[in-house]
Amino acid sequence: MGTINARVCNPDGTEKGSASLPEELFGQQVHEHLLYLSVKRHLGNQRQGTAKVKHKGEVSGGGRKPFRQKGTGRARQGSNTSPLMPGGGRAFGPVPRDYRTELPRQQRRAALASALSQKAADNAVTVLDSLSFAAPKTRDMAGVLQRLGLSDKRTLLVLDQADANVVRSCRNLRNLRTTLAHQLNAYDLLDCEALLLTSAGLERMKEVFVR
Numbered sequence: 001m002g003t004i005n006a007r008v009c010n011p012d013g014t015e016k017g018s019a020s021l022p023e024e025l026f027g028q029q030v031h032e033h034l035l036y037l038s039v040k041r042h043l044g045n046q047r048q049g050t051a052k053v054k055h056k057g058e059v060s061g062g063g064r065k066p067f068r069q070k071g072t073g074r075a076r077q078g079s080n081t082s083p084l085m086p087g088g089g090r091a092f093g094p095v096p097r098d099y100r101t102e103l104p105r106q107q108r109r110a111a112l113a114s115a116l117s118q119k120a121a122d123n124a125v126t127v128l129d130s131l132s133f134a135a136p137k138t139r140d141m142a143g144v145l146q147r148l149g150l151s152d153k154r155t156l157l158v159l160d161q162a163d164a165n166v167v168r169s170c171r172n173l174r175n176l177r178t179t180l181a182h183q184l185n186a187y188d189l190l191d192c193e194a195l196l197l198t199s200a201g202l203e204r205m206k207e208v209f210v211r
């Protein structure tokens with residue numbers, strides 16, 4: 001496969017040139033099933049699994065037959081805690097459980113490379129030469145996106161480290177999400193339309209994911 005490049009821009013929107021993207025991350029075959037497994041794992045691990053209802057043995061009442069066996073015209077009942085009775089327990093209701101699933105590290109890395117390679121194939125990767133603000137300013141970050149032509153696209157901004165001014169400038173923009181390079185995952189990549197990397201963020205990705 002040939003060299004994979006992405007445009008490098010300044011915050012003012014001018015193109016500075018191109019950056020070479022590592023083939024280990026951006027030039028791999030896209031494995032759709034691994035992407036499915038990775039997304040399933042990510043969403044499952046977000047679930048708390050705390051839903052709970054009372055079953056027949058946990059509701060108050062019982063101990064006495066609610067009405068006599070015959071002569072009432074009703075179906076026979078032995079306890080008012082039955083799921084068939086108003087106020088009774090619920091049959092087969094949810095109980096606390098763990099929705100977490102595991103995925104081998106090699107498969108997680110392959111899924112990440114698949115998602116990054118798909119973005120590179122779609123020409124949806126942009127490298128930002130530098131990004132810093134003297135103070136949190138949402139309007140300034142919105143201007144950067146406008147000049148890059150990304151204001152109308154769901155964009156994922158990848159930083160090398162958490163810069164408070166940058167993060168606070170981004171958090172009120174509807175189409176922009178931020179993440180750190182070492183926390184990048186396939187779900188966030190599939191959920192965005194454009195990938196915006198800072199130069200430092202790209203270098204941090206190489207350190208963490210390229211072996």
